[in-house]
Amino acid sequence: MKNFTVKIRIFLWLILAGVTGWLLYMAAAPSGKISYVADFTKSSYFIGKLTPEERLMPIEGEMPLSRVIIGDPVYFSLRTARRFDKAKLTLKYRQSEDAPPIIEAGVLADKIIWRYDLQPIENKIIGRLAYVWDVKNENGLILLQRNDSASTTLYGSIEDFLNKPPQNSEIALYNRDLNMEYLLRDYKKSAENQPTVPAVRGAYQFYTYIKDEDLDFTFDFIDINKNKDSDPIDLNLYYGNQIIDTRHLDDDGIANDSGKESATRRLSLKAANLPEGVYKVELRANDDVITEEITTKQSKLSFAAKIRLAGAGAKNIGLFTDSNEISAQTVNPGSLQKIKIGDNELDINQTYKQFNIETGQGVKEIKLEKDDVILAGDGVFGFSEEALINPAFKKVDGKLDINSVNYILAKYEMPAEENGWKIAQAEFDLSGAYREQGRYNFLISIPGLRADDEIKDWVEVREIKIELEGTTLLKRIKNTFTNQN
Amino acid sequence: MFYLISKELFYTLTAALIIFCALELAWPGVVLAYININWVLIFWLIVSIIVLAADRVNNNYD
Numbered sequence: 001m002k003n004f005t006v007k008i009r010i011f012l013w014l015i016l017a018g019v020t021g022w023l024l025y026m027a028a029a030p031s032g033k034i035s036y037v038a039d040f041t042k043s044s045y046f047i048g049k050l051t052p053e054e055r056l057m058p059i060e061g062e063m064p065l066s067r068v069i070i071g072d073p074v075y076f077s078l079r080t081a082r083r084f085d086k087a088k089l090t091l092k093y094r095q096s097e098d099a100p101p102i103i104e105a106g107v108l109a110d111k112i113i114w115r116y117d118l119q120p121i122e123n124k125i126i127g128r129l130a131y132v133w134d135v136k137n138e139n140g141l142i143l144l145q146r147n148d149s150a151s152t153t154l155y156g157s158i159e160d161f162l163n164k165p166p167q168n169s170e171i172a173l174y175n176r177d178l179n180m181e182y183l184l185r186d187y188k189k190s191a192e193n194q195p196t197v198p199a200v201r202g203a204y205q206f207y208t209y210i211k212d213e214d215l216d217f218t219f220d221f222i223d224i225n226k227n228k229d230s231d232p233i234d235l236n237l238y239y240g241n242q243i244i245d246t247r248h249l250d251d252d253g254i255a256n257d258s259g260k261e262s263a264t265r266r267l268s269l270k271a272a273n274l275p276e277g278v279y280k281v282e283l284r285a286n287d288d289v290i291t292e293e294i295t296t297k298q299s300k301l302s303f304a305a306k307i308r309l310a311g312a313g314a315k316n317i318g319l320f321t322d323s324n325e326i327s328a329q330t331v332n333p334g335s336l337q338k339i340k341i342g343d344n345e346l347d348i349n350q351t352y353k354q355f356n357i358e359t360g361q362g363v364k365e366i367k368l369e370k371d372d373v374i375l376a377g378d379g380v381f382g383f384s385e386e387a388l389i390n391p392a393f394k395k396v397d398g399k400l401d402i403n404s405v406n407y408i409l410a411k412y413e414m415p416a417e418e419n420g421w422k423i424a425q426a427e428f429d430l431s432g433a434y435r436e437q438g439r440y441n442f443l444i445s446i447p448g449l450r451a452d453d454e455i456k457d458w459v460e461v462r463e464i465k466i467e468l469e470g471t472t473l474l475k476r477i478k479n480t481f482t483n484q485n
Numbered sequence: 486m487f488y489l490i491s492k493e494l495f496y497t498l499t500a501a502l503i504i505f506c507a508l509e510l511a512w513p514g515v516v517l518a519y520i521n522i523n524w525v526l527i528f529w530l531i532v533s534i535i536v537l538a539a540d541r542v543n544n545n546y547d
Contacts, residue, residue: 005489012497019520020504027515045518081514438514 027081030473036078038464040066047464048077050444055451057458066462069444071451072100076464077439084470087428089442091121092421092463099457100448101125101398107428108441112284113203116443117433119426120175120412125396127414136161141176144408152406166407174396174410179240182278182391189213190299197294197301197383198317198371201310202287207380207389209300211276217269219283220293223252223262230255231288235269238280245271264292278391280304300389302380311335311372319366320385323377324399326366327356335372340365348373361401363388398448421462430468488539495536498529 026034038047050056055071078087089105101124106116129144136143138158146152155161165171165180187209208215215237223231230251237245247269252262269281283291290310294301309317311332321341328339328348339346342364346357363385366375375381378399382388394400396408415424433440446459471479502525505516516522 004486005493008490008493009496012493013500016497016501016504019501020508023508023515023519026519027512045514079514079518081512081518 028473029082029084029468029470032084032470032472032475033468034080034084035465035467037466038076039462040064046079047466048079048439050074050076050461066460069446069459069461070449070457072447072449073443073445075441075443077441078466079439080435080468081438082470083430083435084468085429085431086469087430087440088467088469089119089426089428090423090463090465090467091426091444091461092418092423092465093121093459093461094421095459096457098455099459100446102447103424103459104445104447105426106443106445107430108434108443109432110284111434111436112286116445117428118175118445119428120410121424121426121444122415122422123174123396123410123412125398125400125402126174126408126410126412129402129408130414133408140411140413142408142410142412144410146406158409161407161409168393169404170406172394172396172400172405172408174408174412176409176411177241178393178409183276184209184211184300184389187211188299190297192297194296194299194301194387195383197291198314199293199310199312200291200303201308202289203283203285204291204307205280205282205304207300207302207304207391208279208281208296208298209277209389210274210279210298213297215269215271215274215279216297217281218293218295219267219269219291220295221249221265221267221285222290222292223254223265224288224290225252225254225256225258225260225262227286227288228255228257229286229288231286233267233289234284235267236282236284237269237271238282239274239277245269278389299386301387302382302389304380304392305378306374306376307381308374309368309371314371315369317368317371319368319375319381319383320363320388321366321375321377321379321381322361322363322388322390323359323379323381324361325356325358326375326377327354328376329354329374330372332372335370337369337373339369339373340367430470488536488543491532491536491539495529495532498525498532501525502529 036044036046038044043049050067051074055069055074057068057070087107091105103121104118105121106118109115109117126142126144134145134147134154136158141158143155143158143161145154147154153166165178168180168182171178189211219235221233232251233249235247236243247267249265249267252265254260254262326341328346330336330348331351333351336348336351339348341357341359344357344359346355348355380388380390394405396410415422430440449457449459505520505522505525509516
């Protein structure tokens with residue numbers, strides 16, 4: 001009998017040891033590779049639910065086999081037991097005929113400025129043009145060339161195109177940067193300080209131009225301490241997508257939500273002997289940080305894509321933009337107003353709601369009665385028409401006027417089709433991605449898909465698969481002993 | 486024999502609960518990703534009751 005008891009005990013403890021070992025194996029992923037799938041038939045521990053529910057078709061009855069996205073964007077999280085370096089996302093989906101042309105997926109790279117590293121899932125514009133324009137495919141790059149115009153030079157290869165590109169205005173890009181000089185012929189430097197920019201809240205990026213002059217900016221910040229986090233400030237200066245200078249300011253010492261305003265703190269960004277060209281200044285800070293004043297002699301200063309005017313009580317503010325589609329939002333009931341944009345009017349009559357307007361091509365003036373408004377667009381924003389500068393190439397999105405370009409350069413692979421479902425893949429670099437409580441945050445972006453409009457467009461997701469790749473256990477152990485990362 | 490198996494199962498499940506909880510505290514998600522500890526706890530409770538009942542029958546209490 002004792003023998004039998006020992007056998008049972010050994011058997012059960014071996015099972016427990018096996019289960020524990022398997023759990024540790026799955027968490028450690030010793031090979032450095034693991035994949036997770038969410039097919040919506042049951043909830044997945046690793047791949048979280050698509051949220052928010054308002055942007056998804058409601059579930060009626062039993063758990064569906066797929067989720068239908070009706071609003072942009074939707075988010076999901078990926079829970080992992082350890083860090084990984086790369087993620088390959090495979091999305092199985094289909095969409096309505098009238099669904100917006102672009103689907104992208106992204107991973108949260110920077111939580112302070114809510115920057116997602118976006119990668120293409122599908123771009124119907126490129127897909128359609130590929131049938132009619134000349135197509136060159138090389139090393140994951142695709143070059144589309146208009147072949148119905150006698151004035152357009154047809155390049156024999158992508159290498160030829162990159163070595164001797166046409167004018168910027170003829171090119172549209174998608175998921176690919178092109179390092180081309182952007183020079184202004186009639187640029188004249190200014191000897192005077194530029195007019196003061198109204199107070200701006202949170203993070204921003206702006207372009208400026210340098211020619212035979214020093215780059216010289218002075219920023220005055222205050223910290224309003226309304227959020228619990230600490231509020232450090234980082235200023236980065238970019239030239240040709242490379243950071244060439246940085247400045248840092250620590251938190252004001254109040255890392256809580258006391259609401260106590262800090263004294264004004266100053267940060268200078270100066271650089272001499274810079275080559276002529278466009279420079280980008282990026283401020284990385286959370287919404288507690290208000291830039292009260294930017295003092296500069298630089299005559300070009302254009303905020304890229306988004307600007308949040310702080311609630312400093314400023315009245316009758318004038319801005320200029322070259323954006324085609326402009327959105328405005330406020331969280332302050334006191335800032336509800338009608339915004340004049342060129343000949344149009346945008347009625348901001350609700351807080352926390354984003355209002356959009358299409359204004360057409362060209363520069364137009366935006367007139368605001370009050371500040372504390374978030375303005376966003378597909379172009380740049382400046383506080384005078386002369387200050388506007390937009391070195392960005394045209395992007396192949398729903399707003400691109402195809403007739404205005406002759407070449408499209410994209411890093412893009414068209415989705416495959418299988419039994420009526422499209423299958424697209426996107427790869428992400430997770431080494432610098434934001435991870436909190438073991439979770440990476442992903443989004444699926446379908447610009448133009450709105451839950452609150454009359455159009456019954458949708459994108460139905462059948463399966464999300466994520467293949468992860470990272471350091472092997474052996475390498476990690478080796479690194480630990482050799483004191484490497 | 487039934488009593489013996491139940492008793493061994495009880496010991497193993499007790500150890501499993503302790504190990505799983507310790508693992509989960511040390512490395513969040515390592516167990517919960519695959520095993521619902523609630524079910525282990527329920528199973529452990531059922532086995533505990535069975536062991537107590539079997540013990541009572543074996544030793545003929547009362």
